[in-house]
Amino acid sequence: xxxxxxxxxxxxxxxxxxxxxxxxxxxxxxxxxxxxxxxxxxxxxxxxxxxxxxxxxxxxxxxxxxxxxxxxxxxxxxxxxxxxxxxxxxxxxxxxxxxxxxxxxxxxxxxxxxxxxxxxxxxxxxxxxxxxxxxxxxxxxxxxxxxxxxxxxxxxxxxxxxxxxxxxxxxxxxxxxxxxxxxxxxxxxxxxxxxxxxxxxxxxxxxxxxxxxxxxxxxxxxxxxxxxxxxxxxxxxxxxxxxxxxxxxxxxxxxxxxxxxxxxxxxxxxxxxxxxxxxxxxxxxxxxxxxxxxxxxxxxxx
Numbered sequence: 001x002x003x004x005x006x007x008x009x010x011x012x013x014x015x016x017x018x019x020x021x022x023x024x025x026x027x028x029x030x031x032x033x034x035x036x037x038x039x040x041x042x043x044x045x046x047x048x049x050x051x052x053x054x055x056x057x058x059x060x061x062x063x064x065x066x067x068x069x070x071x072x073x074x075x076x077x078x079x080x081x082x083x084x085x086x087x088x089x090x091x092x093x094x095x096x097x098x099x100x101x102x103x104x105x106x107x108x109x110x111x112x113x114x115x116x117x118x119x120x121x122x123x124x125x126x127x128x129x130x131x132x133x134x135x136x137x138x139x140x141x142x143x144x145x146x147x148x149x150x151x152x153x154x155x156x157x158x159x160x161x162x163x164x165x166x167x168x169x170x171x172x173x174x175x176x177x178x179x180x181x182x183x184x185x186x187x188x189x190x191x192x193x194x195x196x197x198x199x200x201x202x203x204x205x206x207x208x209x210x211x212x213x214x215x216x217x218x219x220x221x222x223x224x225x226x227x228x229x230x231x232x233x234x235x236x237x238x239x240x241x242x243x244x245x246x247x248x249x250x251x252x253x254x255x256x257x258x259x260x261x262x263x264x265x266x267x268x269x270x271x272x273x274x275x276x277x278x279x280x281x282x283x284x285x286x287x288x289x290x291x292x293x294x295x296x297x298x299x300x301x302x
Contacts, residue, residue, distance in 0.1 A: 011196055012036035014070040016061040016099055017080035019047055022153065025185035026078065026114075027051055032186070033193045040070050061095055067102035075196045076110035077103065078189075080169045081134060085120040085255025089130040089263060096134040099176045100141045110201055111136060112192045115149045117181060117207050117274035125262045133206055147233035148191055148206035151181030151274055154294050157219055165223070169233040172267040176216040181274045184289035185299075191283050198284045207274035219291070226295035239268055 011034075018027055018039050030037050031053060040059040041047035048056040059066025061082075069075050079099045081092040098115075103111045115131040115188045122129050131149075159165070160172050191208050195201070214222070220231040242250075242261050250258035264274075279286050 003034050007135035007147040009235050010034075010036055010077045011193070012038060012055075012073065012079040013192065013196065014038045014067075014074045016040065016067060016070065016077060016088045017081070017082055017095065018078065019050075020080070020082070022185065023050075023080050025053060025155065025180060026080075026189040026192075028194065029186035029189035035189075035193050035196075038070050039045075040198065041068050062091075062098055064101045064105070067098050067256075068106050069104055070289050071108050072168055074108070075193070076112055077108055078192055079111060079113045081114075081130075083127055083256045083259055086251055086258045087126040088259075089126050089133075089279070091135070092127075092134065096137055100143060101145045105139065107239060109144060110196060111138065111143055111145045112168045113145065113147045115147045115186060115205060116207075117149045117151055117209065117272065119270075125265055125266045127259050127263055128266070139203070144201045144203070146195055146200075149205050149207045149209075149274060150183035150188060151272070152183065154184050154291055155298065157182070158223055158291075158295065158298075160192075165231065166229065168230050168232055168235050170216075170217075170220050170223075171235040171238055172216055172233075173235045173242055173264055174216060175236055176233055177274060178267065178269075179213040179215050179271045181207070181213050181272065181276065182219075182266065182291055183209050184291075184294040187286075187289050191279060191286050194283050194285050200284060202282060207276070208288065209274045209276050209279070210288050210294075211276045212290070213271070213273045215290070222263060222291045222295060226292070239264055 013035055015037055027037050038052055038055040040058050042060055044056040044058050057069050061067055081095045111281040116128055118132050124228055135147050164171050187208055224230055246258045246261045279288055
């Protein structure tokens with residue numbers, strides 16, 4: 001007999017770290033899926049205005065008491081750890097430890113961690129390798145958990161320096177020959193919703209990525225087909241400039257950007273590919289969204 005999703009009660013999820021640019025797409029999709037969302041904010045007023053219909057509590061995801069208030073009575077919690085500045089991963093680890101402590105305290109039914117696909121060996125990129133460390137930390141805690149490993153976020157690549165893209169110039173700062181797995185941002189919320197509604201706990205990680213890997217050139221061609229705007233790839237010179245700025249301007253003016261330079265440098269030298277079949281096999285009712293379909297549904301954001 002196939003499991004039947006639990007629709008008897010309204011499903012509420014606590015989203016920790018969801019007020020940033022990536023979390024917004026997840027929150028929008030939870031609303032589409034009919035899931036109630038509860039988030040924490042140091043200043044609830046502006047955040048509540050940004051997310052109509054979302055329950056906003058005063059607090060911080062780095063405080064156990066605040067995380068407990070968000071998780072209390074929820075069907076699950078989605079954890080999005082914040083990127084640390086200048087390759088310092090301490091804040092990510094702290095956020096994970098707080099989430100684990102709060103989940104234990106309130107007996108949370110399911111902690112769902114938003115991770116990144118992992119090569120078979122450490123990459124030397126702090127913001128990549130810390131995700132595996134956090135997965136191990138959560139697994140060792142004994143709480144019910146699942147990890148949704150994403151690839152490159154489609155919106156981030158399809159709207160990179162948007163004013164230049166609209167004029168036909170794609171300045172994404174990597175070489176075009178390597179292949180990457182991609183994730184449609186709403187798929188993260190859809191996968192989390194299905195896990196909660198079916199009461200399915202993975203106790204492990206799953207790659208939530210589209211069926212095919214793509215080069216930067218193939219991303220550009222998909223964008224062209226959807227928008228009719230021809231793109232010229234001109235960003236290969238941009239990475240050396242970013243690397244030169246990393247220890248200088250970025251260190252003080254944009255520390256989280258400095259952390260991302262190492263990730264871009266890794267992408268410039270390596271493929272980054274996950275298993276596209278995992279999610280369909282492991283999450284009941286889930287089918288990943290391809291980039292072409294994503295573009296059709298997200299054109300107003302491009």
